[in-house]
Amino acid sequence: MVKYDLVLYGATGFTGRLVAKYLNTVPDLQGKQWAIAGRTESKLQALKSTLSHPGLASLTVDLTDVAATEQMVASTRAIINCAGPFSQNNGEELLSACARGGVHYSDLAGENWWQGEMGSKYHSVAEKSGAKIVLGGGVDSIPSDLGTMLALGALPPEDLAAAAIKVVGVFTEYSGSFSGGTLNSGRAKNKAKREGDLTDAMDSDPYLVCDAGTTGVDSTPDGMPADFSWGLRRQQPFFMGPINARVVRRSLALRGLTQRVSYAECSSAMLWLRLAWLFLSNGMGHFRGEAINLKPRSGEGPPGWLVKEGAFMIEVTATASSGTEATAIVKGKGDPGYGATAKMLAETGLCLSLDGPHQAGGGVLTPWTALGELLVARLRRAEGGAFMSLDVKSRL
16 A cells, blocks of 8 residues: 655665755645655664654665565655665665566666666566656766757757757766765776676676667767867866766667767866865865865765755757757756755655656656656756756757
8 A cells, every 4th residue: 555655765874864854845745645764773763853744754674675675665656765886785676676566766876787787677567567767866867868858859850850969968067075875886886897797898888778789879988989088178078977878878769869869978177177166265175164075984975065065067969960059058056966966866756756647658767758847847946946957048
């Protein structure tokens, strides 16, 4: 029986706590029932004591317990998961239970090899059940994915139907730091390589998150030229590029566009100048009374001032073969990987649970292909319109 509109799993980690505190205040959950969940009862109770929502419950569930996991899944309309690294922390057990049970799901995984594996195993299962399994429910990869959707949608129909379209996403701001979870995700990738779960061929596959055998016009993970590297130029490599680009390409594959639409992602030199100024002008946080921890442990993350005052912006430009261009500018407030990503995941969960009607059909999807304009509208109005903007401009 469905008891909850939304369950937040992994609620007691650094990002999970941010998501919980945001959900505690959103008007959409007033009068509704939701739950925080995780493995440790004492941590859940400590978090619950800081939250004031009258409809809040806590669920102690170890994902290795199949029956308890399935019971939790059956109790809700949607689950969002913050318990990463997802390839190591039984993420498949939760995702698969949702896929089988027809319960919507999203997480913050940036582990492309794991995302691809989940798509291969559970896309058809989720199609049958109607579950929307949304990959990339945070800063990786909502801005890139929805930005691409908006830019392509702003092209004239005749250009959209034409032969080739080049899409390039350029992050011009990414002002934030990292947490222990970020470091753990890096360790998870190294472990996957050592154990053969991620081969060199997979690591270089632009379509790793798509179905096996998917091909297209892109030839590198980030979509940039093979010899693209750091240098004295306006565009620079971006560490999130390969992660985001592959999620966007899953969207393109699901829309049947990989043979004529390319996607590349990089950063601008200005991004790095802005980040350096943010760190130096605040004395690496010492001037603010909270230093930036460069070696965070699990459960630790950026200081409070950076979580609130960070920011991100990406400009996604679609160029048709006719020369027509359309650019989507997606920007938001808060440390991209924490303050901002927590709100994006929360709004994705709310959209999955409360907004409708969704685009038809379940499957292992993306923000664009699962929710599209519904999620755009929700993000635009989040926090009274003060959190994110998603704007589009065209140029003939």
